[in-house]
Amino acid sequence: MTDPASYRPRPTRLGHLVLKVRDIDRSLAFYTEVMGLEVSDWIDHQMVFLRAGHDHHDLALLQLPPGHSDAPEGHYPAVEHFSYRLETLEELEKVAAMLTARGVPIDRGIGKHGPGANSFLVFRDPDGNNVEFYTDMTQIDADHPYAPSVWDGKQMATFDRWNLERFLVPPPARIQALLDKEGEA
Template sequence: MYRPKPNKLGHLVLKVRDIHASVAFYRDVVGLEVSDWIDQHMVFMRAGQDHHDLALLQMTPEEIAGHEPGRPPLEHFSYHVDDVAELEKIAAMLQERGVLIDRGIGKHGPGANSFLVFRDPDGNNVEFYSDMIQIGPDFPPHEPRVWNGLEMETFDRWGLEHFVVPPPPRIQKLRDRDGEG
């Protein structure tokens, strides 16, 4: 049976209590650079050439109230694969094995990476991705920008055309609002 061929651990998305305090920490103490924001509730940061290797997601008030210090909530972690064709093979394999796919196949706005997110046996979100923007002197210039979290292009530049499962409820609301659903 087919097995994916990830070639590196990619990025982590952590949920944080105070996104601005966390950005300052990861910028000033860890030394990361900001690549992009989604509104003021998600930021993409990098240590190297990948558009992001850490993303921070602002917790909701309910998540903050239930947060246990020292146990940061992990939204997902990811593995890089070569291309979208590999993501398509992985999606088919996951469906054959009955693995719950959470979202994808899509192409994010920030980072322009293609993605497929699914759940492991403990309910953790795992992502395979490909084709992320590279930033550095050998690549086209990149100016950080603030993406609008209420625009479909921010979540999926392909407008859900390649999704193999229904979109998450918050994305379905965007689709319904735009008259696409």
């Protein structure tokens, strides 16, 4: 058996970027009206998924919590994560084993998002940036039309359609809070 730490991923392209924004409506207007992107889906009024091509999203905007003011000149909102596409879930699982064997911190996953229906694995680079590998993004084109919808951010299926069954690490605090509420009901 091969050492999992020696596995080398084969990403096929840069996938998508998630930006944290101070005013989601202002940013949405910019990216739709100035950049020409199309809306694919929303999670509540906190996150919007946008596309330039056939992928469900190549950019997502994530609303920062209240209290974030305009950034000083030269300072910009943070990147939540950027992603690279892998071809199969099997490869994603091999990458997860490699990351674990190398002691690379996994942030969330393996899971399957609601919006976009892509499987995901998010981990940290040496500087603490979130990097994601994903597979199986919903494709939208003339042969595969799609109507945007609003996903409920308080539903587990919005975050992970697999209900954390394949997660390798504890869920993020906001997802744990959902689980705790469900347990109280």
